[in-house]
Amino acid sequence: MKSNPTLTFYNQNAQQFTDSTLQVDMSALYREFLPNIPINGHILDAGCGSARDAAYFKQQGFRVSAFDASEELAALASQHLQQTVEVNTFQQLDSVNQYDGIWCCASLLHVSKAELPQVFLNLQNALKPNGVLYVSFKYGTQERVHNGREFTDLTEQLLSDLINQHTQLSIVKHWQSVDQRPGRESEVWLNALLTQSKAKL
Numbered sequence: 001m002k003s004n005p006t007l008t009f010y011n012q013n014a015q016q017f018t019d020s021t022l023q024v025d026m027s028a029l030y031r032e033f034l035p036n037i038p039i040n041g042h043i044l045d046a047g048c049g050s051a052r053d054a055a056y057f058k059q060q061g062f063r064v065s066a067f068d069a070s071e072e073l074a075a076l077a078s079q080h081l082q083q084t085v086e087v088n089t090f091q092q093l094d095s096v097n098q099y100d101g102i103w104c105c106a107s108l109l110h111v112s113k114a115e116l117p118q119v120f121l122n123l124q125n126a127l128k129p130n131g132v133l134y135v136s137f138k139y140g141t142q143e144r145v146h147n148g149r150e151f152t153d154l155t156e157q158l159l160s161d162l163i164n165q166h167t168q169l170s171i172v173k174h175w176q177s178v179d180q181r182p183g184r185e186s187e188v189w190l191n192a193l194l195t196q197s198k199a200k201l
Contacts, residue, residue, distance in 0.1 A: 006110045007069055009148040014072035018050040022080070024180050026053060026105070029134070032173070032193060033103065036132040037062060041100030044126065046093070047107020051077035051085055057103070058083075065099070068107075090119040095126040102127060104135045106189075113143055113152045117166035124167050124196060132195050133169065135159075139176060139188040154190055169194045 010017060034057070037043060041062055045054035048066040050073070058064045058081065066081060067088035068074045077085040090111055102123055111119050123133055140153030154162075156174050163169045172193045179187040 004150065005145065006149045010068075010070035011072040014070060014076055018073065018076045018080075021050045022052050024052070026056070026180070028177070029105065029136075029191065030056065032175075032191070033101065033132065033134045034060065034062075036193065037101040042098065043101045043103060044095075044099045045103045045105075046090065046123070047104060047110070048077055048081075048085060049073055049105075049107070051081040053103055053105055054085075055081050067093075090122060091115060093119075093122040093126055097128050098126055100128055100131050102131065102133045104133065106136055108135050109137045109151050109153070110149065111152060112150070116152065116162055120162065120167045120169060124169050127196060129196060132172070132193055134191070134193055136189050136191045139190045156190065156192075159190065159192060163194065168196050170196075 039061070043057050043062050043064050045051065045057070045064065045066040048054050048068050051066055054064045054066040064081070066077060067086040068077060069087070069089045071087050074085040074087045090108065108119065127133060137154040137159070138151055139155065141155060141158060143152050159174070160171060163171060172195055174190065174192040177189045177191055179189065
């Protein structure tokens with residue numbers, strides 16, 4: 001993968017980023033996602049960062065796979081998860097009908113808007129027919145660089161347009177939440193659960 005500012009940021013700040021995220025309370029999001037996953041189901045934590053969430057899913061008895069684009073983060077995440085975290089990108093994801101659930105928590109937001117349609121197709125293909133996809137983006141309408149990282153912000157309408165124009169995915173539910181990290185309470189997130197449209201017929 002070609003180098004980009006976001007990847008450089010995470011490789012240079014991997015330990016600090018990991019330390020800042022491991023203790024964040026994500027239970028409200030887990031409650032939305034996990035009831036949709038069958039017992040012993042297979043979850044992909046895509047862009048897993050510290051593997052905080054993958055480790056929780058593993059503790060709950062789910063089978064877990066995880067990847068991150070940052071080599072440094074993947075190395076730390078492998079230690080935390082006690083299994084190998086692959087170095088991979090959304091653009092390189094080529095699995096088919098493999099996962100009961102895919103968890104993209106604060107990770108897709110680093111994909112450029114131009115690349116999101118293909119990335120959503122990759123995620124759709126990787127899901128089993130009744131699989132569920134969780135995504136979260138900073139709430140907004142712009143592509144921007146902040147603290148050395150590239151972000152694509154989305155609203156409900158922008159996400160809906162992306163999904164409807166390019167995939168067979170459909171939005172089951174979307175909601176807004178505030179950032180759980182200390183001092184970040186003013187930041188609003190767009191959360192969504194998606195599934196393949198044909199799976200509901």
